[in-house]
Amino acid sequence: MTASKAEIIREYGPFPGVDKVHGVSFDGERVWFASGDRLNALDPDSGKVERALDVPAHAGTAFDGRHLFQIAEDRIQKIDPRTGAVLSTIPAPGGGGDSGLAWAEGALWVGEYRERKIHQIDPETGKTLRTIESNRFVTGVTWVDGELWHGTWEGEESELRRIDPATGEVLDSLVMPAGEGVSGMESNGKDLFFCGAAGKGTVRAIRRPKRN
Amino acid sequence: MDSLITAAGRALASGDPLGALNRVALREDPPALALRGIAMAQLGDFPRAKLLLRRAARGFGTKEVVARARCVVAEAEIALASRDLGWPPRRLAAAAATLEAHGDRINAAHAHYLDIRRLVLIGRLDAAEQALAAMEPALLPSALQAVHGLATASIALRRLRAGAAQEALATAREAARRGGIPALLAEVEGAFSTLHAPAARLIANGEERSLLLSNVEALQSSPALIVDACRFVVRDLQASVSLATRPVLFALARALAQAWPADASREVLIARAFGSKFTDESHRARLRVEIGRLRAALRPVARFSATRDGFAMVPRHAAEVVVLARPVEEKHAAVLAFLADGESWSSSALALALGASQRNVQRALEELATAGKVQFYGQGRARRWTMPTIPGFATSLLLTAPWRDA
Numbered sequence: 001m002t003a004s005k006a007e008i009i010r011e012y013g014p015f016p017g018v019d020k021v022h023g024v025s026f027d028g029e030r031v032w033f034a035s036g037d038r039l040n041a042l043d044p045d046s047g048k049v050e051r052a053l054d055v056p057a058h059a060g061t062a063f064d065g066r067h068l069f070q071i072a073e074d075r076i077q078k079i080d081p082r083t084g085a086v087l088s089t090i091p092a093p094g095g096g097g098d099s100g101l102a103w104a105e106g107a108l109w110v111g112e113y114r115e116r117k118i119h120q121i122d123p124e125t126g127k128t129l130r131t132i133e134s135n136r137f138v139t140g141v142t143w144v145d146g147e148l149w150h151g152t153w154e155g156e157e158s159e160l161r162r163i164d165p166a167t168g169e170v171l172d173s174l175v176m177p178a179g180e181g182v183s184g185m186e187s188n189g190k191d192l193f194f195c196g197a198a199g200k201g202t203v204r205a206i207r208r209p210k211r212n
Numbered sequence: 213m214d215s216l217i218t219a220a221g222r223a224l225a226s227g228d229p230l231g232a233l234n235r236v237a238l239r240e241d242p243p244a245l246a247l248r249g250i251a252m253a254q255l256g257d258f259p260r261a262k263l264l265l266r267r268a269a270r271g272f273g274t275k276e277v278v279a280r281a282r283c284v285v286a287e288a289e290i291a292l293a294s295r296d297l298g299w300p301p302r303r304l305a306a307a308a309a310t311l312e313a314h315g316d317r318i319n320a321a322h323a324h325y326l327d328i329r330r331l332v333l334i335g336r337l338d339a340a341e342q343a344l345a346a347m348e349p350a351l352l353p354s355a356l357q358a359v360h361g362l363a364t365a366s367i368a369l370r371r372l373r374a375g376a377a378q379e380a381l382a383t384a385r386e387a388a389r390r391g392g393i394p395a396l397l398a399e400v401e402g403a404f405s406t407l408h409a410p411a412a413r414l415i416a417n418g419e420e421r422s423l424l425l426s427n428v429e430a431l432q433s434s435p436a437l438i439v440d441a442c443r444f445v446v447r448d449l450q451a452s453v454s455l456a457t458r459p460v461l462f463a464l465a466r467a468l469a470q471a472w473p474a475d476a477s478r479e480v481l482i483a484r485a486f487g488s489k490f491t492d493e494s495h496r497a498r499l500r501v502e503i504g505r506l507r508a509a510l511r512p513v514a515r516f517s518a519t520r521d522g523f524a525m526v527p528r529h530a531a532e533v534v535v536l537a538r539p540v541e542e543k544h545a546a547v548l549a550f551l552a553d554g555e556s557w558s559s560s561a562l563a564l565a566l567g568a569s570q571r572n573v574q575r576a577l578e579e580l581a582t583a584g585k586v587q588f589y590g591q592g593r594a595r596r597w598t599m600p601t602i603p604g605f606a607t608s609l610l611l612t613a614p615w616r617d618a
Contacts, residue, residue, distance in 0.1 A: 022218055036222055058222075059215035071215045073235060096216030096235070113214040114241050155275025156314060179315050183213070198213075 006160060006174035006206050009192065012047050013202035015040065021196030021203055023061035023101060024140060024184035025068065027081065031194045032068060033184065033203055034061045039070060039079070042203060044194070053084035060101025060140065060184060062108060064123070069108060071098050076108065076126065090126030093119040100150060100184060104143035111138035111150055118150060133168045136161070140185030140195065144208070151182035153198055158182050160193060160206065172209065217243045220251075227394060229254040242271035246283055253286070258294045262287055278314045281307040285323045292326055295596070297334055297561040301327060321352050325359045332366050334565050341367055354391035358384045358400065365403055374426035378407060412442055415470055415535040422539060437513055437530035439469040441537040448530045451512035460485050461506050468516070468525040472533040475524035544576040551586055556596035 015035075023034035030050065031042040034057030040049045056072035063069070067087065068079040074096035075089045092098040093110050100111030100118075107129060110119045118132040118141055136152035136159075143149075148165040152158060158181045162172040176182060181198025188194065193206045213221075216235045223231035229251035236244040249264030269283035284307035291299035308323035324347060331340035340363070349360040361384025368377035381404055388397040410422035414431070423431070431438065437448045444462050446453045455462040467476050467484040482488055482495045485502060503523055507516050514533075515526040527533055538545055547566070551557060559577055563570040577597055580586040588597045 020218075022213075022215075036218065056219070058218035059213075073216055073219045092215065094214065096219075097214045097239075097241070099214045114243075155273060156278065157275065 001170050001173060003173040003175060004209065006176050008177075008204050008206055010047075010205040011197070011202050012042060012044070012204070013200075015049055015201065018201045020199060020201055021183055022057060022059050023071065024186045024194050024196050024203060025061040025063045025101075026186045026188050026194055027063045027068075028189075031186075031203060032061050032063065032081075033194075033196060034059065034070060035201075039068065039084075041081075044188075044205065053079065053081070055079060055084060055086060059099050060111065061186075062101040062103040063186075064103040069101055069103065069123070071101055071110075074098075076101070076110070078123075090121075090123070093121050093126070093128050099137075099139050100141035102141040102143055102186070104148075109141045109143065109148070111141045113137050113139065118148075132163070132165060134161075134163065135168075135170075139181075139183050139198070142186045142193070144187035144189060145211075149185065149187070149193070151185045151195060153181040153183065158198070160185065160195070174206065174209070213243065217247065220244075220247045224250060224254070242268045242276075242279065245271060246279070246286070249283075250286055253290050253293070258290050261290050265290070277310055278316055281310040282316075282319055285311070285319060285326065288323070288326050292330055292333075295333075295557045295561050297330060297564050301330065317351075318353060318356070321347065321356055325356060325363065328363050329359075329366075332363060332370070335370075335567075337367050337370060354387045355393055355396060357387035358391060358393075358396050360384075361387060362400060362403060369403075369406065369425065372411075372425065372429050372432065374407060374424070374429045377403075377425070381407070410539045413537045413539060415537060416532070417473075418470075423536075428536070431534075431536065434534075435530055436532040436534045437469075437527040439466050439533070439535045441466060441535060446510055446513055448513050448527065450529055453510055453513060455509065458505075458509070460502055461509055464502060464506050465510065465525075466535055468523060469533045469535045472525050475519040475522050477522040479522075481522055544580055547573065547576045547580065548585065551597060556589070556598045558593075558596055562597070 018035040021033050025032045039053040039057050041051045059071035068081050070077045077089050078087045094112035099113040102109040107120045108123045116134045120129045137154040139153050140151035158176040160174040182195045183198040184196035195204050220232040220235040232251045246268035249261045253261035265283050265287045269280050272279045288304040308320045311320035328343045349357045361380045365377045365380035385400045388400050411425040412423045463485045559574045563573045
């Protein structure tokens with residue numbers, strides 16, 4: 001495992017009416033982040049929130065190329081990003097203890113915070129396909145180039161970690177500065193992660209380390 | 213934090229404890245226990261709330277020091293709301309220091325305000341004022357700004373500064389409106405009403421009228437000689453003599469002041485000072501001794517001349533003598549004054565606040581209960597005392613604040 005300091009490139013916000021960020025996703029252009037009672041679309045170039053959808057948004061957010069997925073209470077909502085309409089809901093695998101959400105390979109990946117688990121579920125039925133154990137509280141979850149990353153935030157310590165999806169072994173770790181948490185994360189598919197700054201109501205861009 | 217904890221926290225913050233309970237009722241993990249504790253406290257079940265918060269604090273890992281400290285702050289707030297003033301302030305101070313060290317300045321400030329409220333309740337106004345001066349409300353959320361205004365006002369009220377109290381309450385009202393917390397706004401409005409309720413009675417030239425706090429404040433700069441039965445003090449603009457520990461002398465001073473400018477007869481003085489209906493030679497001798505003591509004690513503000521029937525009071529500097537009395541005269545007025553805040557008190561907390569022995573306070577409470585002026589619930593050490601009607605200061609719970617950043 002390699003451990004290094006997380007390099008924060010840019011910080012967006014704070015935004016009016018947003019006291020916490022609970023989930024983060026990226027649709028190729030905009031960063032979507034959950035702030036309790038709405039989903040906000042942030043332009044990462046201008047740093048402005050361009051629009052918002054009024055849906056309950058208590059934890060992780062994901063995007064499958066067409067729809068947004070958003071955890072609210074103990075359900076995962078499938079949302080049309082143009083209208084904000086909730087198209088369907090499935091039960092969340094952690095029964096409400098769920099935190100992060102990611103889309104990859106036709107499945108949803110759900111972090112269960114205090115259980116230190118990541119579940120792979122069927123996005124149509126919510127059925128759990130398999131479960132990966134971590135050894136830290138899981139916040140955000142994301143897939144990029146076949147790498148599975150998750151945020152941790154346990155006590156006062158927080159990291160972005162790459163884990164082996166088969167064994168849960170930690171392969172890389174980006175350590176956040178003391179007292180700074182990660183709530184929600186998503187890669188931009190390239191060189192950056194977008195993360196919620198736990199408790200601060202801001203969104204951060206963090207450099208993704210280059211692989212040889 | 214996870215999804216249901218977020219949802220429950222939002223429900224609590226918007227004043228919906230039942231909505232919060234619905235979401236975490238069956239969960240036993242520490243954050244859920246803490247939220248359930250806070251919800252139970254808001255619903256008024258303090259013992260259950262305390263238990264849940266203790267379990268939550270124990271459940272958090274050793275690295276989750278901030279979450280633990282927040283539990284301690286919440287528990288301290290419950291202790292304050294249930295008037296358990298014996299709750300160790302050192303634990304609260306330690307929690308505040310932890311929160312500050314980890315950059316949670318909002319909850320640290322919340323902890324400081326809890327301590328300030330405790331200091332006000334136990335009558336340590338100087339210490340409370342000092343602690344308030346160290347706070348910077350402008351940097352805090354509006355709920356805590358409202359608390360700052362309320363604390364400032366409660367000190368001003370107890371110091372009889374109506375103008376300052378009015379001003380602080382206006383600030384608190386505005387902050388409470390911005391914060392949109394109904395319980396807090398109700399507390400501010402309740403405090404405002406004390407400004408418009410009779411605070412004392414003025415007895416002068418054989419006539420009585422009731423005074424608002426602002427009138428009492430104005431009286432501080434009046435040129436009259438004031439015999440103040442709210443504080444057991446005799447004062448004019450030049451000097452002030454406390455007779456708080458000398459009830460017989462104060463009773464004599466008050467009887468003489470109420471008779472002024474006429475004299476008071478020996479019979480009246482003996483009845484007032486010694487509580488006897490008949491008078492014999494020994495009473496007259498004792499009266500002479502006590503008048504001698506009163507002369508010595510009040511030399512800076514008044515003289516006493518013997519008349520055919522008794523004695524007369526002659527102010528030294530003032531042109532007039534008045535008596536300031538409680539709005540309603542009754543026994544154990546000090547105990548009632550504390551219970552008047554509308555909360556339930558243990559006799560030990562009252563004793564601490566009054567600086568009296570617990571046994572004396574218990575006797576006073578039992579007497580007041582027989583007269584139907586106070587009521588109690590609970591047995592033994594858990595017994596709590598309340599007043600049937602609730603005028604004045606209640607302390608609303610602001611427990612949502614500790615979980616602002618949870």
